[in-house]
Amino acid sequence: MVDKVKIEQAVRLLLEGIGEDITREGLIDTPDRIARMCEEIYGGLGHEADQHLLKQFPVENNEIVLEKDITFYSMCEHHLMPFYGKAHLAYIPNGKVTGLSKLARTVEVYSRRPQIQERLTVQIADALERTLDPKGIMVMLEAEHTCMTMRGIKKPGSKTITTVTRGAFTEDKELQKMFLSMVKG
């Protein structure tokens, strides 16, 4: 999917644009390195997490499953600068669960593209809903945006928190409180 030749050309143009000497030793491999990096950090583009989440197992216990503190890194689509933090995913099974690592993979698929945090949160919830049809879903993301800390308004340490609820978590505020106390506890 990634056109490395185009990316290398882009990086050379950008370096020239900021007034750098693209022939100096430290920069000589930068276009190639960034092209390889883009395959990794934008590797989720055009993919869905369904293939992962569809690895499922039947269960009888339909209590909350929470995977918390999933470290994630994404790229802000407004500045192409990293934002990163922790994702917390909970669902109430409807007779079936998915592998725990698949929850982390879901976060990764939707992180690895130019993103905004709100959409990332929704896309994770949508994927869980589509594949597991659970009785309830809650997704919370806490992140620091380098476009807020290192430039512009420059507020290091400020955090952006976004949540999405579905089903039982939307209807029952007590469930939301439980989620929050499990995440913080």
Added chain:
Amino acid sequence: MVDKVKIEQAVRLLLEGIGEDITREGLIDTPDRIARMCEEIYGGLGHEADQHLLKQFPVENNEIVLEKDITFYSMCEHHLMPFYGKAHLAYIPNGKVTGLSKLARTVEVYSRRPQIQERLTVQIADALERTLDPKGIMVMLEAEHTCMTMRGIKKPGSKTITTVTRGAFTEDKELQKMFLSMVKG
């Protein structure tokens, strides 16, 4: 110095290269936004900190001056990804001192360009040496590199520490220990 037209062209190429739709709403202003951002984050390129550091005042007390925990953000020249952390600058005056904010400005001038941490550390020490001719200098930088945490080897939380000493700080290991205990204390 910054050629915004070239940068905008570069960003469009990069977005195309990773397979993005550059006409979608979230990305439409990204080239212009990044061009403006580059003026800020690469704004130190071609500048030296001397003009700031040459604002000086005579002193009689020639004991260590330490400015610690100066938050800094720079861009790794190998991946054009942020690295950030704290800088600690100490010098032993030789009859004159500079304004404290000028030490932070020095860190900023050399951070705001494609960098590697070791060179950033040396450039800060060089500027202090050139302008203040102090009896000793010690500079220490502690930083997290997003190119190490979000891609490649993926080691979130790992830190890179670099130091440069000059004059009395090079000769006298006790002074280095004092610096470290003042920084950590």
